[in-house]
Amino acid sequence: MRITMVGLGYVGLVTAASLAEIGHHVTCVDQDENKVRQLKEGILPFYEPGLRELITNLTSKSSLTFTTSLERSCLGAEVIYIAVGTPPNDDGTVDLSSLETVALQLAGYIKADVIVVIKSTVPVGTNDYVKRLIDEHLPTPVSVDIVSNPEFLREGTALHDTFFGDRIVIGANNPDAAKVIEEINKPFNVPIVKTTLQNAEMIKYASNAFLATKISFINEIANICEKVGADIADVAKAMGMDKRIGPQFLQAGIGYGGSCFPKDTRALMQISGNVAHEFALLKAVIDVNNKQQTLLVEKAKQRFGKLDERRIAVLGLAFKPNTDDIREAASLVVIEQLLTEGATVTVYDPVAMNNAKLVLNDQVLYAESVEAALKEADMALIVTEWEIIKQADLPKWRNLMNEPIIFDGRNCFDPSKMAEHNIEYHSIGRPV
Ligand code: UGA
Secondary structure (H helix, E strand, C coil): CEEEEECCCHHHHHHHHHHHHCCCEEEEECCCHHHHHHHHCCCCCCCCCCHHHHHHHHHHCCCEEEECCHHHHHCCCCEEEECCCCCECCCCCECCHHHHHHHHHHHHHCCCCEEEEECCCCCCCHHHHHHHHHHHHCCCCCCEEEEECCCCCCCCCHHHHHHCCCCEEEEECCHHHHHHHHHHHHHHCCCEEEECHHHHHHHHHHHHHHHHHHHHHHHHHHHHHHHHCCCHHHHHHHHHCCCCCCCCCCCCCCCCCCCCHHHHHHHHHHHHHHCCCCCHHHHHHHHHHHHHCCHHHHHHHHHHCCCCCCEEEEECCCCCCCCCCCCCCHHHHHHHHHHHCCCEEEEECCCCHHHHHHHHHHHCEECCCHHHHHCCCCEEEECCCCHHHHCCCHHHHHHHCCCCEEEECCCCCCHHHHHHCCCEEECCCCCC
């Protein structure tokens, strides 16, 4: 199929490359000239394992091309995917302006029957609204079908999630359009769920909200574990062995971050508020997460009283490992707290340093390695469970630090190992 992908963020770029990999011809379009120029040269706008190699290979075979011209990209396209950002407004509602702009531009350029697939996460009713918007502005009487095809990939494992996903959701009012999108996706060999537009939109929000609920739930259990002398690692492991619960997303820590869970949970609160439904459970999930992100510094304050004049190493800035994304990362909350307390903060992350510099500027010191961050630190706070941190040379860590005290927000280590190395170790939901 000849496919156009509008919007080259995480979802757009990964989906475009994956569709090209299974045999389609994909033209990628983005209004950001710099991004498009760099992509043509094989430079990616973000870090995602395996993606650069895949894109370089596909570009050399011309099955994946890049342009800034939406008009040209529409010529001959049988299916147009839209994967533009739908960021949150200050009040938690979803900002649909990019989607509206693209829809209106597309209406002007579409010259033949086409299917428009919306990948962006959008509130229930948006796919219908976009269809109306396009239909109302079409200068030529052609048929435009809308399909909702929400994305479930995770940053850091995006390609794996695409090729080994649990399901592909295809929402459509026209069964013929759904069939075309089903055929496009067949080579992925992933179970396909065909449903209505509204259901597809709701499945996306409900899935993310449920995963966020699992995290806040296990974090609350962890907080109780600490107080009653239980160990969250054993508790979560045995809970997860119950197939009805499942082992995933039971990793206690200092809360979820990223560009999806915080935004989508807030949006679902808005969506339920709009229909006068008080989603008390989801509100609690969000409140628990906000509090959880402050836990590490609270523990440090309890231990030391004051943190001013302390030299503190923050290890890990990305909202999770294998990404350079720091959007809504717990690290930002932690660092803001530490700076307010008057601490001197040195940070290190294996790939998110450049993004962090754009946000944190000169408020913190930037180290070139884990070891450099730990040198003469009065304590270390682990915020992201990068492999390079988990593989610590503990005797070396202890020697580098002024005081060997670690507050671990991601439970990277076995507390008994820390005791063996005479490191004072505070983690989440486990006996001190
Ligand atoms: C999430 C969903 O997992 C994807 O299915 C979805 O497609 C995506 O949002 C989206 O809506 O686009 P992502 O934000 O990339 O993916 O990251 P996750 O791996 O889900 O992690 C989110 C956050 O939860 C991270 O901060 C992570 O540290 C935290 N987390 C995750 C925990 O604290 N504990 C866990 O057990 C799992």
